[in-house]
Amino acid sequence: MKIYLAFIVAEIKMFYRDRAALFWTLAFPMIMMLIFGFLNFDRYDPPDVGIVDNAHNEASASLVSVLRGDGDRPELLSVPATNDEPELRAELEEGNITALMVIPEGFGSRGPASSLIDIYYAEGQPQEAFSAQSIIEDTLDGVFNAVADVPSQYQRQQWAQIRMTATETKGQGYKGFIVSGIVALSVMQSAVFGVSFTFVRLRSQGVLRRFRATPINPSHFLTAMVITRMIVITAQVYILLLIGMLTFGITIGPGHPLVWLELLLLVIFTAAVFVSLGLSISSIANTENTAAPIANAIILPMMFLSGIFFPRSVIPDWLAPVTDYLPLTYLADTMRAMVNTGESFFSQGGNILGLAVWGIIIFAVSIRVFRWE
């Protein structure tokens, strides 16, 4: 019995003194709990639906007003201000709205045939389109009831029917969202973990000291390591995108094949930012055991707050502004704009500026804390 007790006491002491174990048993689940506890997956996020009203009558105005949630009514659909059909079609193709509803002329009057409401939706987002459809149908019932005193759904169908048409769009639905998001995440992880762990290990094993005994300038080794990491990350990004393309059938940079080349700029630029972060961590940490918790404490929150696995719309309002400025948010948003909608690297000025500011801050820190031994 005494032997068991002696071992248990010794093991509890060892466990308590092992920072990495403490991190994974307590800090990691706590971070996860905090992040996921604050996220609001239940919040109703009205689908973005453009409306073109060709009827211009009391019934159509009433329908639009209810859907848009004028006055103090709840917002059922998020409706863009414009009602110009070509413009909205372009928005749909760009993936900026989920669906486009066209209210035909003569809507609301019982003619020889019921009027046909066309809904064009992005083929990558059928769930959102069909939830918009059911919202519109429900609203139609209410509108006809108010305007023409038509109570039942059966009769409503004599007045208006809905035709759903899938439209090819540049937005690639959740598959495109997740592929580009994970590629962005992998850039950060590869840079931060790769550099920080390697450097801490080389330093604690004395490899760096051995290089300092040679006539080379030790910064040559550091530069080579950074360049190597950039090559690895570039290869990694292209391989992961090719896998996404071949297995999920997503188009990389639709309508803008130059994206493949421009990605090189983005990858090298962001790799530099995150490699600096990795070097800072490796200089602050003494051993691999302390590097891991520090790196994870920085990376994990970003992994869930930068819209990698789910849209940032589930992030509560008080936290959302902070997540706008995370470096991974800038990277993921740029990656998505380029990969999923085929936008040019050079059109992403805001995001690039955000990354550049982070790059300057992190680089300054890494120079301040950097040490060879």
Place this chain on the structure above:
Amino acid sequence: MSDAIIEARELRKRYRDIVAVDGISFSVRAGEIFGMLGPNGAGKTTTVEMVEGMREPDSGDAFINGISVVKEPKRVKSIIGVQLQQNAFLDNLTLAETVGLFATLYGSDITADDVLSQVGLQDRGKHNYKNLSGGQKQRMSIAVALVNDPVAMFLDEPTTGLDPQARRNIWGLIRDLRDSGKAILLTTHYMEEAEDLCDRVAIVDQGRIVAMDTPHALVNALRDRGARSEHRDGALNLEDVFIDITGKDLREGTGSESE
């Protein structure tokens, strides 16, 4: 001493309020093995690092083949061979690849086979460092120190942790290097290693050289001072000299001597 390859002159170094090296001078000739002995924290490692150009002295200078390490550390580094106490090389590279990499760093065109066969590792070229035995690892780190055919070699505790066979094997290798004309400076905690292997030794304590001569002369001097052996055979050895000079107190206060 005109044929001195390694020469240290009045080296001094302090870390904040601790004087690590307090005016150390010595020289090592070509074809000589010079041992530096001393308790932990005596300043051996700091001294050697200053001579190697890895640490800048506060004052004083060291010369390799007449080249000042303070003025031209890179030139000095390119003609010396360094083996560090804690040996580690890049993971997942074979011995031949590691030797090749270091040869490039020194701008040397010697082949890996050539270097590895000098230390008897010619059939281990495709192996990984971490799979070697302790003695093989030490020979590998000596091999890496040989890629530039150095005039002077610095070996930091080259046989620590080795079994008697492996230790004698390393001694043989070091004697071969001496016989090829290199000046060799080694640090060690093993007194019988210093006694057997070194042509001259310096005993360092508290940042100063407190004795410097051949092991034989140091032992004779101790006998002349009238010291009595505590050994069963009544003989005195270098360890007795070491204890007589540096005392019996434990030197654990500073822990690591690199700081």
